[in-house]
Structures are given as C-alpha cells and as structure tokens.
Amino acid sequence: MKGIIRKIFSEHWEDFVRTVGKSKIRPIVIREVERMLGCGDLRNGYVEYRCRCGKKKHVGFTCKSRFCPSCGVAYTDRWVENMGEKMFNVSHRHVVFTIPEELRNVFLKDRKLLKVLSDTAAHVIRWTISQRKKRAKIEVAVIAVVHTFGRDLKWNPHVHCLVAEGYLENGRLWKKLDYIHYGQLRKSWQFSLLKALKNVLPKGLINNLYKDKNQGFYVHAKTKMTNAKSASKYIGRYVGRPAIAESRIIAYDGKHVTFWYEKHENKERVEVTVPVYQFIALLIRHIAEKGFKLVRHYGLYARVKKVTVKKAQIKTLGEVYEGLKAKRRSWRYRIMRSFGIDPLRCEKCGHQMEFYDIVYPKYGSLLNIIKRKMDKAYEKEEAKLKECYEIHQSWDAIYLPIVSV
Numbered sequence: 001m002k003g004i005i006r007k008i009f010s011e012h013w014e015d016f017v018r019t020v021g022k023s024k025i026r027p028i029v030i031r032e033v034e035r036m037l038g039c040g041d042l043r044n045g046y047v048e049y050r051c052r053c054g055k056k057k058h059v060g061f062t063c064k065s066r067f068c069p070s071c072g073v074a075y076t077d078r079w080v081e082n083m084g085e086k087m088f089n090v091s092h093r094h095v096v097f098t099i100p101e102e103l104r105n106v107f108l109k110d111r112k113l114l115k116v117l118s119d120t121a122a123h124v125i126r127w128t129i130s131q132r133k134k135r136a137k138i139e140v141a142v143i144a145v146v147h148t149f150g151r152d153l154k155w156n157p158h159v160h161c162l163v164a165e166g167y168l169e170n171g172r173l174w175k176k177l178d179y180i181h182y183g184q185l186r187k188s189w190q191f192s193l194l195k196a197l198k199n200v201l202p203k204g205l206i207n208n209l210y211k212d213k214n215q216g217f218y219v220h221a222k223t224k225m226t227n228a229k230s231a232s233k234y235i236g237r238y239v240g241r242p243a244i245a246e247s248r249i250i251a252y253d254g255k256h257v258t259f260w261y262e263k264h265e266n267k268e269r270v271e272v273t274v275p276v277y278q279f280i281a282l283l284i285r286h287i288a289e290k291g292f293k294l295v296r297h298y299g300l301y302a303r304v305k306k307v308t309v310k311k312a313q314i315k316t317l318g319e320v321y322e323g324l325k326a327k328r329r330s331w332r333y334r335i336m337r338s339f340g341i342d343p344l345r346c347e348k349c350g351h352q353m354e355f356y357d358i359v360y361p362k363y364g365s366l367l368n369i370i371k372r373k374m375d376k377a378y379e380k381e382e383a384k385l386k387e388c389y390e391i392h393q394s395w396d397a398i399y400l401p402i403v404s405v
Helices: 004-020 027-037 069-084 101-109 111-130 182-196 203-212 228-236 276-284 303-320 331-339 366-404
Strands: 046-050 056-060 092-097 141-149 155-164 166-169 173-176 249-252 256-262 269-275 295-299 354-360
Touching: 004 027, 004 249, 004 276, 069 228, 069 331, 092 111, 092 228, 101 111, 101 155, 101 203, 111 141, 111 155, 111 182, 111 295, 155 228, 182 203, 256 276, 269 276, 354 366
Parallel strands: none
Antiparallel strands: 046 056, 046 354, 092 155, 141 155, 141 295, 166 173, 249 256, 256 269
C-alpha cells in the first residue's frame, strides 16, 4: 500500500501527540515525523523545471529522513552505490549477532548502549579470526549495522555484520579466510558483551545468562556473497530502511492497521491487527537518537584507515581490491527505474524539461537572488566608473588650461 504510512501519520499524529503528551515523546521523534509529513510539500521549497513549450513542473524538496519510506529507500540506494567502490571485491559473509530477551530492555532504557553491540560484534570477529595466527598482526574488514526491530516490530536490538572473508596479515599479505569457528564466535560474543555491560547489569542476571545460555548467544552466519557489488546490495537492505516495508501493510480502516511478517523458525506467515495508535508507537520507538550512527565501519573499512589502506590495497592486495566506480543516481533515474515513467518528459509536447530555478521557503527564488546580486554588483561598478570619470573630468579642468598656455 504505497504511501500508507504517511497517510496514517497525517491522519492521527496530532491526536497521538495530544493523547500521549508531547513531553513524553522524544524530541528527535517529533522532528523526524514532521520531516516525513512535509516531504515533497511545495510549501517547503521546490525545484522548477521548464519545457521549451512553456510548460512548468515543480518538484518538492525531499525530507532526507530515514524514517520516511521513500527517502529511506533513496538513502539505502546511495549507500549501496558509494560502498560498492570502497569495498574489497572478495567474498563476504553476512553475520547476525542477537541477544536474549532478558537484555533487550537494557538498550531501550539507555539507547547509547546500542553502540556497545556493534563495537563488541566487530571485536569478537577480529578476535576469533586472529586465533588462526596468534603471533601475526591481523586486520579484518567489517561493516556493522544496528537494528532495533524484529519482523513483528517489537523491540529486538541485534547487529548485522558484513565480514570480508579474508584478512591482512602484518600489513602486507592478504590471506583468504575459508573457515570461521562459529561455536567459538557465539561464546566469545556472549562473554565479551556481558563483560562490556557488567557495570549496568545485576550480577545475578549475568550469572543466570551464563548458566542458561551455555552454548553462547545466538550467531547466524549462513549467507555468503561472492563479490563487493552483491555484498553491498545485500547489506544495503538493512542500512536505512524503515521498520516496516509498506508492502507488508495489508489493511487500514482508519482505526486499525493490519500487517504481516514471516517467522524466522518455520517461514510461517503471521498477520497482526493492532489499533492505529499502537502501530504508531511501534514505529516511532525505532527512530534512532540524533547523531547516533546505525552503520559503523571497522578494521580495514574504518575511516581512519582509508588513506593508508587505499594506498596499500593496490600494492599488497593485488587483484583482490577492485574499486567499483559508483554511478550517481538522480531522483529522475530512481523514478524511471521504479515506475517506468520519465518525470521530466513534458506531458504537453513530449520534449525533455530543463532545470530553471530553485525556490526556498525562506529566501524565495534562487534565480531572483542571483539577479539582485548581479544588479547590485553592476550598480556598484557603475558608481565606481562614474566616480572615476568625475575625477578624470576634474583633473582635466585643472590641467588642460595650463597645457594650452
């Protein structure tokens, strides 16, 4: 149901805020919802295109919020395009780290702790791989994405990691990784995470988790991608998408919302109907705090490594690294890809419309601003020329009589 999330929020958000109380809603939630509701609204500014036949077309500014269904998809597409040229063109493994239910509310009460999840996941990956060569200095390549929602939209923080199946040994030699000990990875994940949380968890809970989860916390690592392009596309599904795809919403009657999800265990389809306020509460719970990075890069993919690694990639990795040049996709391309319609083809004459102007809600037309500045600059130059001419004339009045004598 295209546009259904925006429709639900536009019809119920104001009443939801009044009912719950604005003070009880996180400021970032209010900001992101308002941005989503104003997405594409011409009152918030637009780009103007014109055709040779005189036809005009106004395209509203997008909100750029990941909470917005359409902008979230666009963000994901851009991320995939950018990462495709930065990743090693080797096979990657998708590894998912989960936590038991007893720990979930800890991260709900203090969302800053979500960073601990991705940091710990990257740490245990490196530690597990380093056990193969304990005396060597090993660098791995990991991208970690924190998710706070499960398929049923409940609070379920976990980490999706994209791991290059190889490592850089002593900064010189790239070694292919053909095996990871996942039993060791599970136990390391359990030990390292509980150690990182020891100051915020009751000691009794930690002991019980070791006792009840004697095989470690769950780690899933079945999916394998053979190259950088497929790997970036695969992990891109988890990067910027909203908590639920609009295609999973199957009914909305103004009071209730019905959506479906697929169980992990047996792939069984489950349909859930909830009151509209509950549906809104389920979605906004997963809006990240301002400035929090849901996607983090570790090891050879970390920003601090970019300059040195980029030089080393060609020298030490040989044919392993192949930068896949990103193709910058415009909004026009995305619409053509999704709907098969060229939004800049003139409906009147069929010619392609050209960019003409940008209009901002606060400053008005960019074209007019430029014209005013050019006019002012011209007036200043004209005044200077007039002043120079007057000075020149005054000097002529003084010296010409002397010369003539």
